Amino acid sequence: MSSLRFGPVEIKNRLAVKAFKAIDDRFGVKEILDDEVFEKIAPSHLNFWSCFGGISFFLFISQVVTGMLLMIYYQPSVSQAHSSVAMIMNEVPFGWLIRGIHVWGSSLMLITIGVHMAKIYISGIYKAPRELNWVIGVCLFLMTLNLSFTGYLLPWTQLSYWATVVGTETPSAIPVVGEYIRFVLRGGEEIGQMTLTRFFAIHVIILPFVTAGLITLHLMQIRRQGISGPL
Amino acid sequence: MTTEILEAVSNARRRFLSAVLALFSLISVIGVVYPVGLFLWPHRKKVGGVAVRSIKISILEVPIGEAKFVRFLNKAAVIIHPNEQEVLALSAICTHLGCVVKWNGGKKELDCPCHGGRFDIRGNVLSGPPPAPLASYKARVEDEYIVIEEA
Ligand code: FES
Numbered sequence: 329m330s331s332l333r334f335g336p337v338e339i340k341n342r343l344a345v346k347a348f349k350a351i352d353d354r355f356g357v358k359e360i361l362d363d364e365v366f367e368k369i370a371p372s373h374l375n376f377w378s379c380f381g382g383i384s385f386f387l388f389i390s391q392v393v394t395g396m397l398l399m400i401y402y403q404p405s406v407s408q409a410h411s412s413v414a415m416i417m418n419e420v421p422f423g424w425l426i427r428g429i430h431v432w433g434s435s436l437m438l439i440t441i442g443v444h445m446a447k448i449y450i451s452g453i454y455k456a457p458r459e460l461n462w463v464i465g466v467c468l469f470l471m472t473l474n475l476s477f478t479g480y481l482l483p484w485t486q487l488s489y490w491a492t493v494v495g496t497e498t499p500s501a502i503p504v505v506g507e508y509i510r511f512v513l514r515g516g517e518e519i520g521q522m523t524l525t526r527f528f529a530i531h532v533i534i535l536p537f538v539t540a541g542l543i544t545l546h547l548m549q550i551r552r553q554g555i556s557g558p559l
Numbered sequence: 560m561t562t563e564i565l566e567a568v569s570n571a572r573r574r575f576l577s578a579v580l581a582l583f584s585l586i587s588v589i590g591v592v593y594p595v596g597l598f599l600w601p602h603r604k605k606v607g608g609v610a611v612r613s614i615k616i617s618i619l620e621v622p623i624g625e626a627k628f629v630r631f632l633n634k635a636a637v638i639i640h641p642n643e644q645e646v647l648a649l650s651a652i653c654t655h656l657g658c659v660v661k662w663n664g665g666k667k668e669l670d671c672p673c674h675g676g677r678f679d680i681r682g683n684v685l686s687g688p689p690p691a692p693l694a695s696y697k698a699r700v701e702d703e704y705i706v707i708e709e710a
Contacts, residue, residue, distance in 0.1 A: 397595065419602065421602065422598045423598060426598055
């Protein structure tokens with residue numbers, strides 16, 4: 329009663345124990361923590377390559393947090409976008425660090441997802457009954473690509489402008505609907521304020537929400553089906 | 560298994576390791592809270608210390624019919640001396656996508672190298688994609704000097 333045990337760690341401080349118990353009686357956190365963290369036994373076949381899904385998830389969280397911080401200074405307008413990013417980089421204390429983590433994190437996330445997918449593919453983990461979770465995973469990969477693409481425009485530099493010109497031009501090669509897709513992506517005939525606002529909304533709200541939802545499904549299925557053994 | 564091993568570890572060693580763990584946790588917490596705190600703290604907009612609200616250059620540096628590029632308010636600006644009575648100062652940042660315009664001495668206009676925007680000596684768009692005229696500054700001649708100020 330007067331002590332708490334989290335795996336190997338024992339907490340004896342009366343106040344801490346009391347405070348924790350008060351929460352635990354109402355939420356049952358201890359049981360969840362024990363099941364999921366402290367008493368959980370990881371399968372022995374897990375190795376270095378099994379970690380990349382988790383690393384990608386961690387990077388997603390890091391992107392969300394740094395993204396929220398960047399939104400505090402970023403201004404999604406054609407006249408302000410570039411100067412607000414320049415301000416983040418040059419004037420705001422540690423702005424370079426936060427933006428640096430966001431920029432590098434996005435590239436890193438694609439790499440870790442690539443490794444994760446290769447591991448799942450090579451070990452044949454996508455096979456029944458996990459095919460649908462593989463499909464969800466591929467959707468997550470596509471979400472990440474789209475997040476990278478929409479985020480690339482936001483600093484409104486030469487590079488991002490032309491990348492978006494090319495990127496939105498590409499679907500127009502599709503017969504019949506292509507031109508309409510380009511029109512919708514750009515929010516008009518030309519790339520301008522409408523495109524920037526669209527990409528901003530997609531980048532900071534729509535895709536993160538969809539991605540978070542898919543990640544939840546992905547993880548819930550892994551929980552339910554267990555981590556697959558080796559071949 | 561784990562508990563057996565841990566029980567074999569002496570208490571002194573355990574205390575030392577806990578202290579190390581606590582220290583590193585503290586360092587990580589500070590490492591996050593300090594930069595993020597400073598990031599969020601509204602900072603006074605110091606105009607760079609280097610930025611100049613008005614500049615003065617010798618009139619000899621801009622011969623009649625010529626232009627000179629200078630740094631004003633931390634950005635590229637151009638001073639044009641089209642004739643004896645007049646001096647003009649414009650921002651040299653193209654209003655299209657922010658390239659720095661170039662002086663075209665032959666045609667007496669400012670050309671943007673990026674997408675071919677063209678501006679006259681007063682900053683008005685002559686042709687090309689720029690959506691708005693170049694920003695202009697106040698310029699006047701004072702004795703031997705040209706003085707530029709924010710408009
Ligand atoms: S940036 Fe000057 S014309 Fe495009």
